Amino acid sequence: MELYRFECPSADIEALAQVVSDLFPEQTVFVERAGDDGTPYFDVQWVAMRFGSTARRMTLTVKFAAPAFARYRALPLRLRARGYAVLRAYVEAEIGSLEEQYAEGIPVPREVTIELGDEFA
Numbered sequence: 344m345e346l347y348r349f350e351c352p353s354a355d356i357e358a359l360a361q362v363v364s365d366l367f368p369e370q371t372v373f374v375e376r377a378g379d380d381g382t383p384y385f386d387v388q389w390v391a392m393r394f395g396s397t398a399r400r401m402t403l404t405v406k407f408a409a410p411a412f413a414r415y416r417a418l419p420l421r422l423r424a425r426g427y428a429v430l431r432a433y434v435e436a437e438i439g440s441l442e443e444q445y446a447e448g449i450p451v452p453r454e455v456t457i458e459l460g461d462e463f464a
Contacts, residue, residue, distance in 0.1 A: 351375040355416060356383050359405070362427045363387070363434045382409040387434075394441065394451040401453055403437065405430070408460040415464035426464045433457050 346369045351357035353375055360373035371389040378384055384406040391401045407415070415426050437457055445451050 346370070348372045351385065353383055356385050358423075359427070359430055360385050360387070362431055363405075366431075366434055366438060368392070376404075378406065378409075380409050382407060382412050394445045399453060402455075403434070404454070404456040405434070406456060406458045407463060408458070411460050411463045418464065429463050430459065433459060 347364050347367075348370075349357050349360055351360055351373060356375045357373070360375075364371065364373065367387060367389045368391075371387060374386045374388065376384050376386060384404065387403040387405070389401055390398045392398050394401075415423065418426070434457065437455060441451050441455070
């Protein structure tokens, strides 16, 4: 059984997906997409058990502003750690926000989007 599935043709996007993969349950799928402007982004698709009495399919979309993603790609590999840290922090915060919503009895959306700009790179 595979823990995670990465459907990311781009090594850059797969590396970003791997940075946050351990925040999700096994059998999560990371799928690379392209925005209207051609900037790649990725979806995280998983089955959440903690937002109700039954399992529910969830999708977290992580998008990057085109200029920020271009700056990230221009960085040497050894200098990408800041972008990884920002990405991880935003994904952790979003998951925490969903958990807080559920704890407060607020319906948790099945689809959420994180948009990263200058803070990313």
